[in-house]
Amino acid sequence: MKTVKENIKELKINNAFYKAIYGVEKEGLRVLDTGELSLADHPTKFGNRSFHPYIQTDFSESQLELITPPLSSIQETSRWLTAVHDVTLRTLPENEFIWPMSMPVALPEESIIPIAKLDSKKDVAYRKHLADKYGKNKQMLSGVHYNFELDKEMVKQLFLNQTDSKDIVHFQTNLYLKLARNFLRYRWILTYLLSAAPVVDSSFFKNKKCELALPKKYIRSIRSSPFGYANTDDVAISFESIEKYVENLEYAVSEGKLSEEKEFYSGVRLRGTEEARGMLKKGISYVELRIFDLNPFDAFGMSEQDMQFIHLFCMLMIWKDESATMHEVEKGKEMSDLVALEYPFDSTQYYQEGIEIIDQMFEMIRETNGSIQYINCVQQAKEQFEKPETTLAARIVKRIEENGTYVALGMQLAKTYKKESLEKPYRLRGFSNMELSTQLLIFDAIQKGLKIEILDETEQFLKLSYKDHVEYVKNANMTSKDQYIAPLIMENKTVTKKILASKGFNVPAGEEYHTKKEAEENYWLYKNKGIVIKPKSTNYGVGISIFKEGAKIEDYQSALDFAFKEDSTILVEEFIEGTEYRFFVLNGEVAAILLRTPANVIGDGKHTIKELVLEKNKNPLRGTNHRAPLEAIQLDEIEQLMLKEQGYTVTSIPEKDTQVYLRENSNMSTGGDSTDVTDIIDDSYKKAAIEMTETIGARVCGVDLIIPDYTHISTKESPGYTVIEANFNPAMHMHAYVSNGQGRPLTMGILKMLFPEII
Numbered sequence: 001m002k003t004v005k006e007n008i009k010e011l012k013i014n015n016a017f018y019k020a021i022y023g024v025e026k027e028g029l030r031v032l033d034t035g036e037l038s039l040a041d042h043p044t045k046f047g048n049r050s051f052h053p054y055i056q057t058d059f060s061e062s063q064l065e066l067i068t069p070p071l072s073s074i075q076e077t078s079r080w081l082t083a084v085h086d087v088t089l090r091t092l093p094e095n096e097f098i099w100p101m102s103m104p105v106a107l108p109e110e111s112i113i114p115i116a117k118l119d120s121k122k123d124v125a126y127r128k129h130l131a132d133k134y135g136k137n138k139q140m141l142s143g144v145h146y147n148f149e150l151d152k153e154m155v156k157q158l159f160l161n162q163t164d165s166k167d168i169v170h171f172q173t174n175l176y177l178k179l180a181r182n183f184l185r186y187r188w189i190l191t192y193l194l195s196a197a198p199v200v201d202s203s204f205f206k207n208k209k210c211e212l213a214l215p216k217k218y219i220r221s222i223r224s225s226p227f228g229y230a231n232t233d234d235v236a237i238s239f240e241s242i243e244k245y246v247e248n249l250e251y252a253v254s255e256g257k258l259s260e261e262k263e264f265y266s267g268v269r270l271r272g273t274e275e276a277r278g279m280l281k282k283g284i285s286y287v288e289l290r291i292f293d294l295n296p297f298d299a300f301g302m303s304e305q306d307m308q309f310i311h312l313f314c315m316l317m318i319w320k321d322e323s324a325t326m327h328e329v330e331k332g333k334e335m336s337d338l339v340a341l342e343y344p345f346d347s348t349q350y351y352q353e354g355i356e357i358i359d360q361m362f363e364m365i366r367e368t369n370g371s372i373q374y375i376n377c378v379q380q381a382k383e384q385f386e387k388p389e390t391t392l393a394a395r396i397v398k399r400i401e402e403n404g405t406y407v408a409l410g411m412q413l414a415k416t417y418k419k420e421s422l423e424k425p426y427r428l429r430g431f432s433n434m435e436l437s438t439q440l441l442i443f444d445a446i447q448k449g450l451k452i453e454i455l456d457e458t459e460q461f462l463k464l465s466y467k468d469h470v471e472y473v474k475n476a477n478m479t480s481k482d483q484y485i486a487p488l489i490m491e492n493k494t495v496t497k498k499i500l501a502s503k504g505f506n507v508p509a510g511e512e513y514h515t516k517k518e519a520e521e522n523y524w525l526y527k528n529k530g531i532v533i534k535p536k537s538t539n540y541g542v543g544i545s546i547f548k549e550g551a552k553i554e555d556y557q558s559a560l561d562f563a564f565k566e567d568s569t570i571l572v573e574e575f576i577e578g579t580e581y582r583f584f585v586l587n588g589e590v591a592a593i594l595l596r597t598p599a600n601v602i603g604d605g606k607h608t609i610k611e612l613v614l615e616k617n618k619n620p621l622r623g624t625n626h627r628a629p630l631e632a633i634q635l636d637e638i639e640q641l642m643l644k645e646q647g648y649t650v651t652s653i654p655e656k657d658t659q660v661y662l663r664e665n666s667n668m669s670t671g672g673d674s675t676d677v678t679d680i681i682d683d684s685y686k687k688a689a690i691e692m693t694e695t696i697g698a699r700v701c702g703v704d705l706i707i708p709d710y711t712h713i714s715t716k717e718s719p720g721y722t723v724i725e726a727n728f729n730p731a732m733h734m735h736a737y738v739s740n741g742q743g744r745p746l747t748m749g750i751l752k753m754l755f756p757e758i759i
Helices: 004-011 074-091 121-134 152-160 168-194 242-254 276-282 304-319 326-340 351-367 372-386 392-403 406-422 436-448 485-491 493-502 516-521 553-566 609-616 637-645 683-696 747-754
Strands: 020-032 055-057 063-067 096-098 143-150 268-271 286-293 451-456 461-466 469-474 510-513 531-535 545-547 570-574 579-586 589-597 600-602 659-661 673-676 700-707 722-727
Touching: 004 152, 004 304, 020 074, 020 304, 020 406, 055 074, 063 074, 074 096, 074 304, 074 406, 074 436, 096 406, 143 152, 143 168, 143 304, 152 168, 168 242, 168 268, 168 276, 168 286, 168 304, 168 326, 168 351, 168 372, 242 276, 286 304, 304 351, 304 372, 351 372, 392 406, 436 451, 436 461, 436 747, 469 747, 485 493, 485 683, 485 722, 493 683, 493 722, 510 516, 516 553, 531 553, 545 553, 545 637, 553 570, 553 637, 579 683, 579 747, 589 683, 600 609, 683 700, 683 722
Parallel strands: none
Antiparallel strands: 020 063, 020 096, 020 143, 055 063, 143 286, 268 286, 451 461, 461 469, 510 570, 531 545, 531 570, 579 589, 579 700, 589 673, 600 659, 700 722
């Protein structure tokens, strides 16, 4: 019979050997800033738990369960876990935190602990059964479930390269059974390395179900020890074959030893079908590994390093030639229980076997040409065997002693993690490389429970779904609700002007040029007029130059160069006196109006313009590459040209309180300031912006109007505005986080337009 090791070596599929699908389910209690358990209901802002794919409750209203989708890399799993935590922490009330420990805070009387108020009566009844059988206190233990699926293509190739099994489903099932048995035999190694529950508040043991003598000193893990949460001794489920697993499980339920199959709390659960019997035909699809304590030193409960080691450990369980018997599985359970009870600073009694397994991991990595990252990961584990004081449990004990109490340490960490999440509320960690508006949309979609698939990260293309309802979104606001032609119209400024003018809207006069020479020849038309020079398809305000009183020939030529850098066709338009406002039109309504002030600094009579810009750019709302609500001010050619027109250079020192503009155009993307004015602009302008958007065929549009006096009522006969642009993909983040006034979050409006049935 060919072993997996021999099969892998023959096929030379080393890369495929390390591919897998991962998923994490992380539990965590909601606690108050006083260190007490929160007894408030699960926040309604999270949407309905009956369908939420990411944010659920476990046993209690007080116990969150945060879930990642199945993902093809540990890095992806980690970023999703990070993002779901950000959404959760920012949605919780100000005085609530996620407890970072597996063992709970001081618990109230069991009768006060609220069972989860779910829509399903069956699910509520199941939780009441658990409370009666095990006690509520034990239900308040929290941990991490690590879902692990072997790469399907690797399994297929292994199957095709052997002759013992004629059925790939049977072959795959046996592979997972081997993984499960060996995992349970050697699980004590993970108990040693990743245990993180050395102590708990004494209230945890005020439970009629706890009959053991209490530990007299720190241990590695209360949760993973006999003090933790486990089935009664009469529940015996065999992993010898899928047939025996299903038979034993169904028998335990029929005899009342388990109320239903999901009450089986083994360190490994075989997964693939809703009911275990389905696996007899369809086979095992993945395993759920349930033994892990929360790592309190990781803000999200399990670090990438820990995830990586577990992956390598699982692969060794397949790689090994031998497959554990059920007798050895039972031995592994006993060993894990004993290791959990060890003093964290002592060397484990099974040290020698641990080193042997670690050495086998090194050998596996070498023989499969595994990365240096894998070597380093295992090396760190080996060092923890040699120095038990470096294990997670020992480090926690040391920090508890430094902080005074277990609860004090937990609250310090919980408050730190929430503070980190709130530092930049416009950023969704895990997805901060994406456009800011897309991050805000993903945040809202996670919060409300829409399933999200990132189809193309570079192009900001998302798939959102609820049941059978699917919507595709690009750049956070380009959706199927717009007519196909709408963004093409808005991209072309000449076409936009012609369409709007044909419907009676007031647009600026201007000409279109395809070459610099052609534009230079018509300089005589503009030299004594206020003009705007811009690319035909400009976005984010780049390539725009404004001359309020005409331009000198050399400045005119420089502005042409700036514009032609951005497009092969440019526009030269009349300059319109007045104030520019951005109207954000969403689904037939003006959702926000922004006054954008061009990039500027205020003189203090002491510092140069360059120094003033550097100081203003320290604002945490300012950043670069559109990754913050306000863009950092630059001092490039356009800004220096603007300064020159005012008689300044970057080394000039403006007088106190003198406002110096570095740009004529007021785009946020070029360093402008923002003020929300939604509530003060006359409704006649809002009506005009809505009508313009409808004319273009868009449901989402950024309409830029020049308005001399926003209190003047605009009419068709006497328009009080000039429309200078209509923008597809208008930035939404700049409305949510403004320099002055009320922020107007818009991405939830996009989701409401797309999914009115749940938002």
